[in-house]
Amino acid sequence: MTNATAMLTALGDPTRQAIFERLTDGPLAVGQLADVLPISRPAVSQHLKVLKEVGLVTDRQEGTRRLYSVDPDGLAELRAHLDGFWARSLAAFQQHASRESQNDQNN
Amino acid sequence: MTNATAMLTALGDPTRQAIFERLTDGPLAVGQLADVLPISRPAVSQHLKVLKEVGLVTDRQEGTRRLYSVDPDGLAELRAHLDGFWARSLAAFQQHASRESQNDQNN
DNA sequence: GCTTACCGTAAGCTACGACTTACCGAAGGG
DNA sequence: CCCTTCGGTAAGTCGTAGCTTACGGTAAGC
Structure with missing residues (x-):
């Protein structure tokens, strides 16, 4: 798993x-997040721990x-990965399209 | 939830x-996916149903x-959403940086 | 038409993940 | 120094997501 x-x-x-x-709009404290969200403060802490471990947030x-x-x-890395998906799917689609036109010529 | x-x-x-x-490399049948993946074919079907419902795949x-x-x-929509994250976090970061330099001038 | 290949759905089980409450530690303020 | 604010961690509960087996349904091949 990358x-x-x-x-x-x-x-x-x-x-x-x-x-x-929420954090994309600027830095926030744990309590501030808990005030807005419908969950308890410890729950917010646990989520932040997960986000931090994968490198999406800093504290x-x-x-x-x-x-x-x-x-x-971290966000840049995620976007790059999505861009990889995009590039490959585009290439696969074009290859499929070219095969289709090939078939059209044969028919 | 958007x-x-x-x-x-x-x-x-x-x-x-x-x-x-796998699908980014080209179209695949359900059985082909099940052959490669370590799960049963019905499980693959269920996953494909979820991916289809959110508009990430077509059949x-x-x-x-x-x-x-x-x-x-669908993939473009997801990328656009991520780009929104990126733009906002960048703006927030720059705003924070400008506040920092403001503080530096005052010190 | 029978069989075979391929797939979706139902039902049921199990494990895990998202909460909660309770507790404890660290940093500032009076 | 208390005391208050703020936050991470532990322990425990509960729902649900993901998997399996079993079944039915459609399209092609002989």
């Missing part, structure tokens, strides 16, 4: 999607609070 | 990731077999 696939698995949970999407201490931000490098 | 987030949730399962990745009848392909439009 890192990008691990990122996709991490973002598979809707709650983690919501957390990550830094800010006094007594802990601010989480999206990791641009 | 369609793009539903796609992310669908791709959250590693088996579905494997299925989708067409080919005689007695059923060929599944990646849906370029």
